[in-house]
Amino acid sequence: MLCVKDLSLQEIEAFVKDLGFEPFRAKQIFYGIYANRVENFESITTLPRELKNILSEKFYISSINSAKYEKATDGTIKFLFSLRNGSAVESVFIPWDYGLKERRTLCVSSQVGCALGCAFCATGKLGLERNLSAGEIIDQIFECEKITGERLTNIVFMGMGEPLQNFQNLVKALEILTNDFVKLFSRRNITVSTAGIVPKIYDLAKIEKPVKLAVSLHSVFDDVRQKLMPVARKWSLKEVREAVVEYYRITRIPITYEYILFEGLNDGEEDARRLAKFAKAVPSKVNLIPFHRIDFMPLDDFARSLKPASKEQILKFKSLLNSLGVRAFIRSSSGYEINGACGQLAFANLGNKNEWLKNFVKLQGNSFQKIE
Ligand code: SF4
Structure with a gap:
């Protein structure tokens, strides 16, 4: 069936x-x-x-169940969704109130785990189990709305997985979500975030209803970026920039850059100046993200050495970007207390995280297997 x-x-x-x-x-x-x-x-x-x-x-007609969910004091909810074949993913509901404007965002997953192994990301430590189907992507949205009783306003593909490595199912899900007949979401309220899978950025620009694109940069020096994100060994910053310029040329949608600030690694003045130059290639904004600890996962020496930049340094970095004509914002750490913030999705904190990990996954180096 x-x-x-x-x-x-x-x-x-x-x-x-x-x-x-x-x-x-x-x-x-x-x-x-x-x-x-x-x-x-x-x-x-x-x-x-x-x-x-x-x-x-x-x-x-598929549906998924929330095996567990946990609410932070800031209203963020992290869901653990169990899938049909016994796999599981996490999604994070983030409510925002800006005075008269209310936003209800779901950070959805596109894969079970992730193959890209970014040093700062808990999901990357799990390895890739499989891609989610279009139905499984949409079901996260439906189930979140059912549980919270809230209508979502925004969808961001920033949960588990690299969406552009599940391209076919991603595009199918986007087609359904932006379909004119049922009007679930405006394409302007959907963001696909990528670590920089260059050929697929070109492909995404050509879909019928392109959506917002967020690109994880985290450094504007190839050598540092390669340490943080192994995928950067395949595509240089120059290639990422060319793809992004083309994305904007075709879609006319401004780009978002994601930039996690690590103490002493990418938070200096020279980094800010190079980032400003990079970001100004097309209309864009930069989201500065505090680094969220992932020491609930087994880490190598480099990942263990990563430290969050201080609040003062983040503010200084932002001011410098602003003074260089870049729209830069500091992203909040929504869901941090429940390990549901950016980079933290790896089945932690749902119940006793160690027990949960022990019962559900058997960590083997960088990959995981379910215990049958
Ligand atoms: S940051 Fe994104 S691309 Fe990198 S390992 Fe985590 S989920 Fe994968």
Whole structure:
């Protein structure tokens, strides 16, 4: 059986047409699943009996369960979602209130674990188990809305995994989320964050409804960046910049750069000046992110040596960027107390994190395996 949420509206249309039904039936199915959030085809009352029967035989409507969730005092909630084959991912709900403007953001995962192994990231220590399907990406959103009772306003692909390494399923999920018929999200409220998978940045620029792009830089020196992010050995900063320039040229959407500040490594004046030059290649903003500890994971010497820049240094770095004409913001550490902040997603703190890790995953060097 196939998950119907892994199909775009066009694919459902092709399916119903092949069966001899009118194409508008596809919209009824789509509306039932995404607007009315039905859990079975029987509940889509507008469909003829024969089509309901065929759909029930061939497809299922997926859902995921939150095995656990934990709320921080700042309102951030970290979910542990269990998936169909026994895998699990985490997502983080971040509520923001800016006076009259309220934002409800979900940081979704695109993979179980991640293959890229960034030195500062707990997910990277897990290794990659598998890609999530489009349905599993969307189900994180639906389940979060169900549990919180809140309508999400923004989606950021900054949870577990490198979304551009799960490109096909990412694009399918984006097609569904931005579909004009059900209007779940505006493409302007969706951000895909990448560590810099250069060829896929070019590909993402060409999708029908491009979304916001965030690029993790963390250093503007190739040698330092390569230490922090092994993927940088494959694509240099020059190649990342060229891809980003092209992304902006095609989409006209300003770029966001993510930059974690580490004491003595990338927080100096020269770093800020080079970062400003890099960022000004196209309209952009820089998010400065405090480093969040990941010492609940096994770390190598380099990862263990990483220290957060002080608050004063972060403020100084930001001021310098601002004075150089760069829009720079300090990202909050939402969810830090529940290990749900940036870079911390690795199944920690859900219950007793050590017990949980012991029971669910067996750490083997840099990868993990479920204990059957
Ligand atoms: S920061 Fe992103 S790309 Fe790097 S290891 Fe973590 S999840 Fe993967």
